Structure formats: structure tokens, C-alpha cells
Amino acid sequence: MSKLTVGLVGCGPRQRAHISALRQIPEVEVASCADIDPVRLQAFGETHGIPAAHRYTGIEAMLAGERLDIANVVTPAGVRLGPVKALAAGRVPVIVVEKPMAVDLEEADQMLRVCTDAGSRLIVNHQYRFLPFALRIKEAVDSGALGSIEYLRATCMNKLHGQGTHMIDLANFLHGDVPLQWVMGMVAGTETFDSKLPGPDRDAAVFAYQDNVRLYLECGRQVPRTDAEAKQHLYIEVVGTRGRAWGGIDAGYRIVTADGGTVEERLRWADGDRTAETALYREAVAGLQRGGPWLHRSRGELGRRTLEAMVGVLQSAMEHRMLTFPLSVPPGYMAQVKRGLLATPAGNG
């Protein structure tokens, strides 16, 4: 059987993780790459052995020169809609976009629309859904060993628009993708607003899922962490009526249940992250090869739900009220949040 061909869009540092994940899958061939920056493009192509004839400074040229089964979009968060539109117009069957899916919700909606119209599948790279420790906790939740879930709690030292998106998405996954009902949010700080990941520096929120289970979220450099987590801290716990499961970066996970059982395993996050991204692509490859209807674990609709949760944190904070989903939010909302925070002295705290 001939291999599925992959085209990479965006040749920045993050694309290295994608290409190494893709190269673990024998059924695919990374055939081409594109970047509007010719220096980055050539350097990436040289390092990763993509022949010069298959390096492109534009997506249209890549589509004209290649037959693509899968493309990824590893560009800055505010530059995803254009590439997705182009790839959907080129009828690429699977399009994987980095997280968060977009900056503003209307961009995510347009991405989903163009992909649906073109028959392309949109997948968001929320690879934590495939982390080995997350799968162990998910098994414990689904088996009923924890009883009924009362709440989830997630913390990360990177802001909401950095790793907070992963933490909400992971909580959604562990809780069976039950839709959210409402959010109360708080945001602060504009120091990193215009970084690679636009958004406030610090964020906190309480969410209620439609079954009344809570998700408590805290993101930013103020989160409590151990010395070993000085550079990175990611933590999630699920608390049920009969047990509790928690896990974090480099700490692995622990599951304690009412029957006295304790399961503990130390897993290195970096290793898990690599296999997680491979697993995310592998699921898409399997779907393409099988044909017929298939739903990806990290499909665009779920990525959009996570983005809506993030926008809800912003809007609730800016309007000082509890918001129910679905949100009604004006277009270009992130720019409005920035203006609002800059106009409030406390916003810089």
C-alpha cells in the first residue's frame, strides 16, 4: 500500500515535535514543508532531509506541487485561519492545527465551516488526550473506581493561552467531554499579552459542566509548585465519591480508591508527550485508511469547545459576571480584552 503523504506548514521550533512524531509512523511519509520565511524553510528542510524541490514559501505552491493526505498548521495562533482555508480549498483530507485552535472564536467557527464544506477533517493538537498518564486516569474514571466525579482541578504555570488550553481540554477529556454549562473567570496582567501566545499573564476560573461537576482552573507563574517544577508545572486531579486520581509533569500519576487500592507510576512527561503526538496522528492515519465515518478524539469541534471555554474566562472577567454557554461574544474579542486590561491599572497586576 502506498504511504500517506504529509505536508508541514510552519517551520518554527514547534514543527520539530510534529516531524519527529510523524516519522514514528511507518504508513506516512513527510513529503514537503512550507514557511513564508525562506530562511527558516531552508534550514528546516536541510535539518530534516526534505528535498529542496519539496520546500515551498506558500501553501498554494505546495498544493500545486504535492498530493497531500494530511497537512499540519504549526503557525502562530493568530495565523491559522488563512492556512486552513487554503488547505481546505485544496481538499486536503486531514488538517491538524496547533493549539489553541485560534485566538478568536469566529476564526475557529470559520475553520470548522470551510473544512466541513470541503470534506476535510479538522483536528486540534491537544495531544494531552493521548498522554499515557491521562489514559490511566481516564480508565479509572470510566471503570467507576472513583465513584461519581465531584470535581476536577487543574493548574499550570504557563498562562491560559499557553498550556491552560491543554488543561481545560484534558479535563474535558477525563470528564467524557460533557459540555460546559457556565464559567466564572478572572484574568490579570499584560506583560506577555503580545507574545507568541496572545492573552493575559494569569488566569483563574470555575467552570460547571452540564452535570454540575466543577472544574477549578489556575494558570500563570503564581501557581504553587515544587523545586523540581521550577521550569514547568502541569497538574490535574479528579476527585470522586470513592476515590481520587492525580498526575503531573514528571510525577507520573497516582490513583487511590475506596477499596484501599493505590496505583502509582512514575512516567516522564517528555517521553509521554512524544508518544502522545504520534498517537494523535496515528488515530488520523487509521481513520483515513479505514475510510467511512470516524471521529477523532481531538476533533475540531472539541477544540472549538475548549477555545469557547477560554474565551468564556476572558469575557466573564471583563464583564464581571457568570456566563452560560454558548457564549455570545463580539468578533475580535481578544483585542477588546487587551484594551480593557490596559485601561485598568489592576489589569497589569
Ligand SMILES: NC(=O)c1ccc[n+]([C@@H]2O[C@H](COP(=O)([O-])OP(=O)(O)OC[C@H]3O[C@@H](n4cnc5c(N)ncnc54)[C@H](O)[C@@H]3O)[C@@H](O)[C@H]2O)c1
Ligand atoms: N501542542 C503543544 O504542546 C505546543 C507546544 C508549543 C507550541 N505550540 C503551538 O505551536 C505554535 C507554533 O510554535 P512555534 O514556536 O513554532 O512558533 P513560531 O512563531 O516560532 O513559528 C511559526 C512559523 O510559522 C511560519 N508562518 C507564519 N505564517 C505562515 C503562513 N501563512 N504560511 C506558512 N508559514 C507561516 C513563521 O514564519 C514561523 O516560522 C504556537 O503558536 C503554539 O500555539 C503547541
